[in-house]
Amino acid sequence: MESLFDLSLINSTLRMMAPLLLAGLGGAICSRVGVFNVGLDGLMLMGAFLGIAANAYTNNVWLAILIAIIGTTIFSALYGYMMIDLQANMIVTGIAMNFLSIGMTTFALRTIFDVQGAYYNNEMQGLPVWEIPVIDSIPLVGNLLSGQSPIVYLGIVCTILMYIFFKKSVAGSHFDAVGINPTAAKSQGIKVRRIQYLAVLISGILCALAGAQLSLGQVTMFSENMTAGRGFIALVATMLGQSNPIGVFLSSGLFGFTEAISIRLQGLNVPTNFTLMLPYVITILAMFIFKDKNQLSALKNSAGSSR
Amino acid sequence: MNKLKTNATLFIQPILAVIVGLLVGTIAIMLSGESVAVTYQEMWKGAFGNLYFLTNTLERAIPIILAGLGVAFAFRAGFFNLGAEGQLVMGAVTTAIITVSLPFQGLLNMIISIVAGMLIAGLYSFFAGWMEQRFQINLLISTLLLNYIAVLFAGYLVSEPFRDTSSAGGVPQTVMVDQASRLPKLITGMNLHYGFVIAIILAIVIAFIMKRTTFGYEVKMLGQNVFFAQYGGINRKKTMFISLLISGMLAGLAGSVEVLGMHYRFIEGALSNPQFAWTGLMAALLANSNPVGTTIVAIFLAALDTGSLGVERNTDVPNSISGIIQAVLILFISAKFSFEFLKQRKKEGK
Amino acid sequence: MLLELKGITKKYGDFTANDHIDFSLNKQEIHAIVGENGAGKTTLMRMLYGMEKPTSGEIVIAGKSKTIDNPNDAIALGIGMVHQHFMLFPPFTIAENVVFHHEPRKSWRYDRKKAAEEVSQLAKKFGMNIDPLQIVGDAPVGIQQRVEILKVLYQGADVIILDEPTAVLTPLEVKDLLASLRELVKMGKSIILITHKLNEVMAVSDRVTVLRDGKVTGTLETRETNPEELSRLMVGRELKNNPLPEKVKGKEVLSIKNVSMTDKDSGKSLLENISFQVQQGEIVGIAGVSGNGQSELIQAITGLASVQNGSVTLNGTELTNQSVKQIREAGLAHIPEDRYLWGAAKEASLVDNMMMTDYVKQEFQKSGVLKLKNIRKYVTDSIKKFNVKTTSIDTSAQFLSGGNLQKLIAAREIQKNTPFLLAAEPTRGVDIGAMEFIHEQLIEKRNNGDAVLLISSELSEILALSDRVLVMYEGKIAGEFERNEASEEKLSILMAGGRNE
Amino acid sequence: AEESSNGGESEASNEEAKTVAVVLTDQIGVNPFFQQISDGATKAAEETGLEVNVIESSDPTEIEQNLQVAVADGYDLILTATFDAVDALTRVAEQNPDQDFAIIDAVVDLPNVKSAEFREYEASFLLGATAGLSTQTNTVGIVLAMDVPLLDKYKVGFEEGVAHVNSEAEILSSYVGSFEDPAKAKEIALQQHANGADFIAAAAAVSDLGVFEAAAEEGFYTSGQDIDRTVNDPEHIVLSQLKNTDVVAYDFVKEYGEGEFTTGTQSFGLAEGGVGVTFVTAESESELSDFIGQETIDEVIAIKDQIISGEVEVQNPLEQE
């Protein structure tokens, strides 16, 4: 019990929330332009795989991340094509994309590395741990915040950037407009399709980073289906955060935190399945406080395409 | 004349989708260096090759049909029930526990345990509806989260209080259902059981309810325009709750029937890992929530599953290839391919 | 000549929406376009604005042939359009909506301060009173309309297309709008005005083009024509004049006593001590600028919202705060204010739309099972009787033109043969032929001895149909007139908050 | 491989090689011992001239169909594994009393089925004892996949082993909650290390890799499962608990090839060499870590002998109440 709120808790929370945050931001930008992205999990998995595969061949973790981003973005373009141009039902497309990326990564794992289940090799370098100069020297805070993979910090930077983008930039207001009323945006000469594509591609980049954080940041390996459903939790973070970058940050933080806590609660005399439930239960409870409005429009769009 | 035309386009799209899907599959198969013709032949055989495979495909379709019907029913009323998985698991575990706890066996046991499973599953989905109605909690998030909770809770039930301690393995599962309380097989020696009959009857019943009854009308109108429904005196709360209850009950029945007809016990993960609920959801969406359509699409999706087994058994094409073909097929079926679309593209291209 | 459309044809599949249309616009002219619902007015303008491409024909602007592929091209050519259905972003502010896609920037940043200033100045210049920082979704329709016009002006349009701008406005707002159109023309703009209201055409336009079934049936100098000629060109026949026969006094049907309603969140009073009755064989009209409690009154009567005080009685049954279903069973029929929000399910078939509330009747169901044969026969007959133009009763309601959908709704509610009908804005956005028809039906219902409550922001409609007129202002009844005492002037004063007698 | 089974008609079967189907309940990648079974069976088949075909299932519900088809395809021996296959095998074997079956790592009590069960808890006990003797912080940990009784064979054995040699040591046990989440497994290991554990056993299937990484980064010690994992990183992966499914699969198929196949249940524990721990029961390519030391190994070997002789009794945790 004494270990429940130890120093590593914040550290651990940051690590665990980073993939959720990045993918959640990807979901948020899509939702802001009226696209309901159920394929976050598949995009993440793709990013995780490409990161490791590229790392194994290039032996350069930065190049690996770049390749993961490029590959996942191409994959997300296919996703966008299905939804935006072929008008496929967004939820079906998303679920099918998830299935597709499980199939493709597993297939590639076999054909490229001739292994099954997991690929790792000791030579492979994962992402370094960054000690942030100033923060590091502050006594307590240094311990708490410093010493994370660059992608964790990037997640925080992306949150701020996206916040500024929507709050301050002209382009951000165009993105919002497309989500609020695509017909009106179109009637004002906005290229709605282009903006929706852009959002889906950006979500591809963010999910690639989320996946890379898993496969190169948290561990340095790839295992089949290693996202373990994190994409769906990211989707929950998107919705709970009402597609607002800060909201997504807070909700993925809440999830990372409760998950970190739930690990620590396992010492108690409660069946583990109940402590594992904690993040989900807390999230439901959190919804009593934060109620969602934004998602409804994206939802209605996806509902529309199903009828 | 007009109707004929729309019917034609209705068929052309899935056919086009299947062609594209198979083409992509062909590329993948060629990549893995196998014979394309043999692979597809095995796929066909695995799904429909003989009576055994055919009935097996139909068996696999049972939970997909029922979960799909459940999802479709809620969609009709305008609610996205992403919680079919949790409801299915709750139904299954309840049925498995009740059937072995009852002091008597046979038909009555079967009925009681199935009804109990359906009720619990229905209440599970009702709960999400209640949270939305009472506290404006987004149904989409709550049903999604309730899935995880249901799976973990069921896992707890069968690893602790209701575990089959008689088996040496320590597998998290309940004890076997008594022979007399199992759903009988339709054909001896085959897996297909009476759950299929139940599923087909329910598909017809639901189609009838939706098309031909006043309640179905109310549900449909609620789904199309809440304000219009209210204006016409339809009780929104009541209709919503009943629809979600029915939706959950159908998903729960998917689990109950799978327990009593196929596994004869609840085994942790055995119903959530095969993604029955998600496949059912896709079936419902692909069929525009039409009950008969959902059934047909569910059988098709099940055939892709069982067909891929055939490929796995008889060729060196990895299992994941069939996953890829399956996903691509679904993707292209969901796309709004039509002549209209092709024409328009052509025009713009020129 | 500023702009010319030559032989424009637009086909949707086999259907010709515009058939070799010739049209021209002079500088500083207001050119009105009139025509029945579905005549092709909007389609023609969408082509001019680049939202549709003509199947054939030519667009000539300032003497040069142009292709307009998208709204950007149109805006670049100085053409702006105010759409029939507003093209606004409700969560954005007025300023954000006006400057949209032409935002003042500081490099990549959105200069919202400058936007607000510019919009404020622009509004002042054209004599419009708005708060640039108000959220558009919270603004009344009149203001939203102005935002649409400001948007077009901000984009620097010289040609302004207005598609039915007055359909949703109050008489006062209409007056303001028409005045500002005149102002705009003086400042050098040219205007194309689509409307169903011939009095507006007569009041404001220089020329008028009439469309029927996608063809031009005439282009006339406004000075040289009159409403009768225009309506003949539009409908292809003379309009009837429907006299209101002497009223026969009957029993009290609807009785409202001291009804009050307050907003739950803000505590604002929405209805205050409303009392009135409607008797058999009479049409009671409620006039008023929209937003003065009419919607709340409708909801209070029909059971869509609950009241805090007072009582509503229908046919002797106490129905205060009862369910919609109970009230309907007691004898209410209701043509709703907003046909798309309350009155129909757009994606549902005509059959489904037609059956609302009737599906429970004995002739259409037996123990919960619908009698489809009876239903289809009933719907087919009603559609024939009410002259709803459609290819099939199975098409979805969204494919009906506004006027035809309104006829369907009127058919549904009038045919219920209830002792009481509440008709709210029964002819909003409907062409004059359909309007005439719906008015006939309301009068017939009255003549049959039923009670009708007519709520309309259209004074001419109120005056033409009502045996008695009530005026609503700020949630209260501000005055009551018998048919022979009521006049447009008297009503207008009360509607604007003035006092009478 | 498929042609032989398809082409093989019954009249010709005497001349043709006998065929073995290895039907697995899941994808090979999910658990390394599927690979071991496949390897063991293939090796024995090669040596005895049998045809072997390995059939994976994409999820455990498909096992029954795959078994049925294997019967229909006329394989002579059908070998399967794990508890996921028990129900299906029971049904299929009852329906086909003349068909030979074998199952590894689970028991099906039928006259035409040969079963092999393992007493993993004996090995876990040794692993726990080694950990208990070696720890310097007096805290050890174990990371398990899921909270299911099945894994008590590892967890309880380990805990009893630690307690047997070091009653003071604190034991941290945690579950990942998934079989496929190495990232979370690593997080858990880091957390246990932060709470003082200097040895953390990994028993979480694929997720073990996450524990190994944590050990390499933070410099604590860990152990693997099923096969000798010490070779991957001898500095940190200092032990491995062994489950020789390959030996059993090899034995079963070899017996079949040599015509000595008998049905019934065999139990494999320390005494039979079916389970074990590196350095204690088996040599390893890697060098013994100083963290453990030969002294400790000698002590544990003594315990092993006591277990085999029955002097120390390690109970099946699933049969304890």
Ligand SMILES: Nc1ncnc2c1ncn2[C@@H]1O[C@H](COP(=O)(O)OP(=O)(O)OP(=O)(O)O)[C@@H](O)[C@H]1O
């Ligand atoms: N300086 C800038 N910083 C950030 N975003 C910008 C900047 N300039 C333009 N954009 C955005 O880039 C996109 C294209 O810019 P712009 O609107 O000027 O070009 P356009 O050709 O008119 O495109 P469109 O009409 O499709 O919006 C838009 O989404 C716009 O908001």
Ligand SMILES: Nc1ncnc2c1ncn2[C@@H]1O[C@H](COP(=O)(O)OP(=O)(O)OP(=O)(O)O)[C@@H](O)[C@H]1O
């Ligand atoms: N995209 C389309 N596809 C098919 N038909 C269309 C389409 N748009 C319009 N139409 C049809 O073209 C005709 C003309 O429509 P339009 O909207 O121009 O009428 P309108 O004169 O503006 O009517 P209203 O007064 O009701 O606004 C109608 O019959 C309409 O149903």
Ligand SMILES: [Mg+2]
């Ligand atoms: Mg129009």
Ligand SMILES: [Mg+2]
């Ligand atoms: Mg632009």
